[in-house]
Amino acid sequence: MHPDDDIPPPRPRWLGWALIAFGLLVALGMLNLGVRMVLSAKPPQTEAPQPPSAATPVTGAAEAPQTSSLAGQALVQASDCLRCHGMDRRYVGPSFRQIADRYREQPDAANYLARKIREGSVGVWGRTVMPRHPQVNEAQSSDMARWLLSLPPAQAAAPQ
Numbered sequence: 001m002h003p004d005d006d007i008p009p010p011r012p013r014w015l016g017w018a019l020i021a022f023g024l025l026v027a028l029g030m031l032n033l034g035v036r037m038v039l040s041a042k043p044p045q046t047e048a049p050q051p052p053s054a055a056t057p058v059t060g061a062a063e064a065p066q067t068s069s070l071a072g073q074a075l076v077q078a079s080d081c082l083r084c085h086g087m088d089r090r091y092v093g094p095s096f097r098q099i100a101d102r103y104r105e106q107p108d109a110a111n112y113l114a115r116k117i118r119e120g121s122v123g124v125w126g127r128t129v130m131p132r133h134p135q136v137n138e139a140q141s142s143d144m145a146r147w148l149l150s151l152p153p154a155q156a157a158a159p160q
Helices: 015-039 067-080 097-102 109-119 137-149
Strands: none
Touching: 067 137, 097 109, 097 137, 109 137
């Protein structure tokens, strides 16, 4: 090298070690998160909801036939509902059982929930935004709402 050439100053070694330590912390954090997700994940319940028995009081829109309820379940599974709602667990939005428990006793619950599915809402369950679903027609949203209301209460669904 010629004596007049500028030699760039060497990088401090601590910077390299700091970057390596930061990378390791990020990798361990991601591994921890992945393990927690795998351990807490439950397989989705695909069992069909049971029709209400004679001893169970039937209210509001829960009077729908079993075929409509199964169609509603199929529509829910085929749409993007499961991205935000779980069967028993709250994700972005409330669980399906929480929704059913809140609205089951209301006389016009099926129509109300069907409208919320199509038009969306905000502020009903805190600051969570329920996006609208314009691709779902009235009949489909009614089937989805009837299936939702046919779910057993959260206490009855819990294993004992």
